[in-house]
Amino acid sequence: MVFPYAKSDPAPSPTDRLAEVFVDPELGREGFTYRLSSGAEGSVHIDSVLEYNEDPSYMAELTLYRLTQEIRTRLEASGLSHRQVSDLLHTSPTQLYRLLDPTNYSKSLRQLISLLYLLGCEVDVEVRERPPGRLAS
Numbered sequence: 001m002v003f004p005y006a007k008s009d010p011a012p013s014p015t016d017r018l019a020e021v022f023v024d025p026e027l028g029r030e031g032f033t034y035r036l037s038s039g040a041e042g043s044v045h046i047d048s049v050l051e052y053n054e055d056p057s058y059m060a061e062l063t064l065y066r067l068t069q070e071i072r073t074r075l076e077a078s079g080l081s082h083r084q085v086s087d088l089l090h091t092s093p094t095q096l097y098r099l100l101d102p103t104n105y106s107k108s109l110r111q112l113i114s115l116l117y118l119l120g121c122e123v124d125v126e127v128r129e130r131p132p133g134r135l136a137s
Helices: 046-052 056-078 082-088 093-100 109-118
Strands: 018-023 031-036 041-045
Touching: 041 046, 046 056, 056 093, 056 109, 082 093, 082 109, 093 109
Parallel strands: none
Antiparallel strands: 018 031, 031 041
16 A cells, blocks of 8 residues: 655655654554654554555444544433433443444444434435545555
């Protein structure tokens, strides 16, 4: 996969070129850090590369993450307790916490829509063409 340095911060330039690039153990080896000739450093996490390349699996996870964050915000504003919500969904508090976990990508869209409906939301799924982009290889 590609990732243009022009999208990084700081970006290399003709007067401040790349001096070093390495897989960074401080990023859990899930990204790389680069150093410019000026000594300035920047890092790029794999998530940025996957998003730039529009990796289908990553984009699906990103959509679930965004929905989960929306649910968390609305749940907090609702004043409902987690116990009340789990009772209304006929599920366990443990399952509700799984639904609210933004790093859990095994939840179903059906579960998230049920939760949003419970929180007073209507959900319309819209499918539209996206601008041409990069396809992950």
